[in-house]
Amino acid sequence: MKKTKMLTTSLAVMCTLPLQTTASAEKTHPHDEGDVMTVTAPVYSPLTIATSPKTPRQPVPASDGSDYLKTIPGFSQIRNGGTNGDPVFRGMFGSRLRLLTNDGEMLGACPARMDAPSSYISPESYDVLTLIKGPQSVLWGPGNSAGTLRFERLPPQFTQAGVKGNVSLLAASNRRWDKNADISVGNEQGYLRLTGNTSRANDYKDGDNRRVPSKWDKWNSDIALGWTPDKDTLLELSAGKGDGEARYAGRGMDGSQFKRESLGLRFEKSNIGPLLDKFEASAYYNYADHVMDNFSLRTPGSMSMGGMGMGMSMPMAMRLDRRTVGGRMMTTWLWQDYQLQTGADTQLNTHRSLDNGRWDKDARFDNYGLFGELTWEASAQNKVIVGTRLDRAQVDNFTTAEQPSRSATLPAGFLRVEHSVASLPLMVYAGVGYTTRFPDYWELFSPTYGPGGSASAVPGAIAATIDTFSASIR
Structure with a gap:
């Protein structure tokens, strides 16, 4: 009788060496090292949770976001293989779930999402992971109907000259070997x-x-x-x-290059005055250079495509890149029981493919x-939060002379009321949110044909922007 149960070994040995040669650091950030929750109940909002990716996790540390x-x-x-999966939150994935690293966005290049944005994230190198569920914030970009994820590195705090950090080493079965230093x-x-x-890790056996x-x-x-x-300026x-490489069991190709x-650049100034409390601005540049092939990590035709016995027998390769440039600025104003956060952000990303030694641009997105x-602190137990957002998005299509561009204005907003019971550790809230999302690269350009068999991605693809309405009472 054949065995069908998959057998894996999860024995691991891990060593973590904390380094601290200064006096105790001053902790002014609510999520500084040592004060971070490990997937806890929310502190500031019922729809926000935080965790420290540095906290030891079972069975072994994560290889990607x-x-x-x-x-x-x-x-x-x-799942793609042993690593580089695509995250799904409450059944939604892709651009419905925004992944930010230090408030910048790293977008993948593969039309089939073999290098999803989470592929370029090494969680243990960040201090705080914050999840904002659903369209209940407008501060972090448009169209986040599933939610927003922020991987942050916090500025280290020193009271005197010194060195601090941590080093970890892990060895496990299937030749798993991880080294981290911060x-x-x-x-x-x-x-x-x-x-x-x-x-790094090797293949496993079933x-x-x-x-x-x-x-x-x-x-x-x-x-x-x-x-x-000074303590208020950064x-x-x-x-x-x-870079990296990964073998995929359910794909016709492997990822042989994940260059990043x-x-x-960021600037923050806090405690400015009695009305304007904080100003922050940041800019980022992220570049992904991705190669897929069926010969560097496998023998052509040796594995099936999607389990359907459709392995490609001829050596094939595809190289694509994506350049993402963006920035944001935000001010925080305080007046009596009110806090107002307002600002602006922008992003430009360009996608290209390498063909016969020449880079061909096929799409450019602007937002x-x-x-x-x-936020209104109505009383010690009651809070009202309201937000609104307006975006202008455009995509330029370089694959055809017909219908070369498409644009849309994207409104979004939410309202939430929170009540904390004075005599119990209990919060009751009711919220409603609305967001409008512009179609992403994978929806517009990845399909072989557009709607109705059209060869162009732009003219009829998703006739209008995608609207998401969310309401919750808890």
Whole structure:
């Protein structure tokens, strides 16, 4: 009788070495290291949870963003192989779920999402992961009907010159080998932070001792240089690179290159005055250079496509890239029982493919947005939050001379009332939210044909923007 049960080994040994050679650091951020929850009940909002990706996780540390997210209730993933899955939250994925790293967005290049945005995220190199559920915030970009995920690196705090950080090492079955380092050097005037990691694993074998393609080998490195002339001012410049490869069991090709280049600049000024409390601005550049092929990590035709016995026997390769540039600015105003957060953001991303040694541009997306979010502390137990957002989005189609562009104005907003019971650890809230999402690259350009068999992605594709209405009472 053949064995059908999949057998895996999850024995692992992990060593973590914290480094601290300064006096105890001053912690002014509510999510500083040591104060971060591990998937806890929300503190500031019933629709927001936070966790520290550095907290040890079972069975082994996550190899990418999707692998980590599936441990949070409500999340699942569309698996590609052993790594680089695509996260799903409450049945929604893709651009309905926005993934931000240090408030910038890293978009993948593969038309079939073999390099989903979460593929370029190494969770353990970040300090805080915050999830905002549903369209209940307008601060972090348009169209987030499923929710918003923010992976953040917090500026290290120093009271005197010194070094601090942590180093971890993991070895496990199937030749799993992870190394992580996060070291900061600085004083009260500034800091230099270095983060780096590698993660690799081999294929595993099923119950019939058959090898299942699932191996990966990835690395990332980042550097941040910060200037803190006083406790209320921060200017930080950051840069990073990464690459990797991964074998996919359910695909006709593997990912043989996941190159990443990132640049970031942010400025924050707090406690400005009695009315204007904070000003923050940031800009980012993220570049993904992705290669898919069926010969570098497998023998052509050796594996089926989607389990249907359709392996491609001829060597094939495809190289694509995506350049994403964006920025945002926001001010926070305080007046009696009111807090107003208002600002603007923008993003431009361009997608290309390499054909006969020449890069051909097929799509360019532009988005410009204005937003405002008002919080009213009506009483010690009652709070009202309202937000509104307006975006202008456009896509340029370079694949055809017909219908070369499409644009739309995207409104969004929400209203939520919260009541905390004074005598019990209980909050009751009611909220309603509405968001409008512009179609993404995978909806407009990835399909072989547009609606009705059209060869063009733009003219009839999703006749109008996609509207999402959300209401909840708890």
